[in-house]
Amino acid sequence: MVTDENLHRPLEVVLPIPVKTYDIDFVGIVSNIVYIRWLEDLRLKFLDEHWQLNQQLEQGYAPVLAGTEIEYKRSIRISDRVIGRLWLSNLGRLKWTVKAEILSNDELAAVATQKGAFISLQNGRPIRIPEELHKKYFHYQQVIQDEPKNSVKYK
DSSP, rough: BBOGGGTTTTEEEEEEOOGGGGBBBSBBBBHHHHHHHHHHHHHHHHHHHOHHHHHHHHHTTEEEEEEEEEOOOOOBBBTTTTTEEEEEEESSSSEEEEEEEEEEETEEEEEEEEEEEETTTTTTOOOOOOHHHHHHHHHHHHHHHHHTTOOOOOO
16 A cells, blocks of 8 residues: 555555564574675565566666665564665666665664666666656556545555
8 A cells, every 4th residue: 555654656566574583693583694685685676566677678778776775774684574665766877776665663774775776787887767667667657656645545
């Protein structure tokens, strides 16, 4: 469901994340490096739902990650119920930005921003963001802007 609280989250995906025994460190909390893997899982879900990786490869390009920033808010333990959320927060001519939240037992545990681009598989150089992805992103924003303010909307 899209609400006023998450209107700024174009193409959001949500992923339940099981905490595995190998995710925890010697004091029983999830290791910081595991969050990077969870962000990768979220980006792969995003691609599955909105911009299939196999189609990109067939067309001769692929996404690359240029940077990750994570702010840890609270520890996660093995028994916690974890949910990840990721959305496309900016789409430029050559670069994209996604934002993510990791929630533990419905409380914010971490926030992240990742930036990247698409590169040509032939020469490894950045290419323009595909027009179809721009259309999908801006269509989502237009639909949300056209909705009446206090109404409940569904994805």
